Amino acid sequence: MKLQIKDVSYSFDGKQNILENINFYVDDGEFVTILGPSGSGKSTLFHLIGGIMKPHHGIISLDSKKINGLKGHISYMPQQPSLLPWRTVLENVLLGSELSGVKDKEMAKALLMKAGLEEYEKAYPHELSGGMKQRAAFIRSILSPQELMCLDEPFSALDELTRLQMQKWLMSVWEENRRSVLFVTHSIDEAVFLSDRIYVLSAKPATVIKEVVVPFPRPRSEEQLLSDEFFNLKRELYAALKPTFTT
Known part of the structure; x- marks a missing residue:
């Protein structure tokens, strides 16, 4: 099940956009993460994909079928x-x-x-x-x-050790099922550990400012969290996110 987001914009008041010309995709069986600062519209994006709200501009499609404002196409796990x-x-x-x-x-x-x-x-x-x-x-x-799963910061309320255990468990279950997953988080470590690809959002009005392919093979291990490659990728993502902290 392929998700395509093309030129999607949304505003709550019709004046100032929360999301602006968002473009990204999730391939069949891929685990993709949206990484961004708090308040950047990540959850709003899920509401649009789930059909709870309609974008003011742009197209949301699953396997080339437009689903703007249509419900029942995704499996959703909230915070x-x-x-x-x-x-x-x-x-x-x-x-x-x-x-x-x-x-x-x-x-x-x-x-x-x-x-x-x-x-x-x-x-x-x-x-x-x-x-x-x-x-x-x-x-x-x-x-x-539904073949597309949207997971909205599901581990944000957990302590660090429980969170890591949950990430490892999620990966073990997902490896067996290989559903298409769109995951939202503001944790760089979590994004790198879980994902095939990562999209970085700017502060609002949010737009995609960077796409990163995670090079680590699966299955992932805790040891990768301490590798030089892991830290290098964290630095790259932090550098992309840093301007959003002061916007």
């Missing part, structure tokens, strides 16, 4: 896990597929086992830790039938 408190863990992860009429309970149980949540199938969200909730939310996204 907060947004699990329904009255549903069990198993019922929560099945929600997206259930709404689409393609519920696969055996696949859900297999993914819960891989996530170390098999003992929590009948538990409720309040009984889970923050990392467990995020794993459940990601499984819900995987089980949804």
Whole structure:
């Protein structure tokens, strides 16, 4: 499933653009990250792709089909896990597929086992830790039938060690499924560790100021986080982002 964003602009008030002439793409089975400062419109971009809002200018397409303002084409994971408190863990992860009429309970149980949540199938969200909730939310996204997954800073609320564990777990699950992923973060380390390619956004009005291909082979390892190549790429991305901090 290929996503194409072409010349997309958006303004909340019709006067000042939040996004301005945004251009990028996500190829089938590719993991692409949008990296930018806080307030640069990264989440707004997801709302446009998801059809919650319509761009004032430009085209959003999936496999060459225009989807401006159309809902139901993406699987979305927000910053907060947004699990329904009255549903069990198993019922929560099945929600997206259930709404689409393609519920696969055996696949859900297999993914819960891989996530170390098999003992929590009948538990409720309040009984889970923050990392467990995020794993459940990601499984819900995987089980949804849409081929494009949009992940909106899903690990931002986690502590550093839990965040790294979640990144490694996400990669292990994604490697088996290879869905097209658009990931949003403001963490350079996270972007480099997870991505095939990275787009850097400017401060608002946001536009794409840099595209970087991540050269590291998969599967990724913690040791790569300490390599010279990793630090060199971090410096390159920081240099691109630095002007946005003072804009």
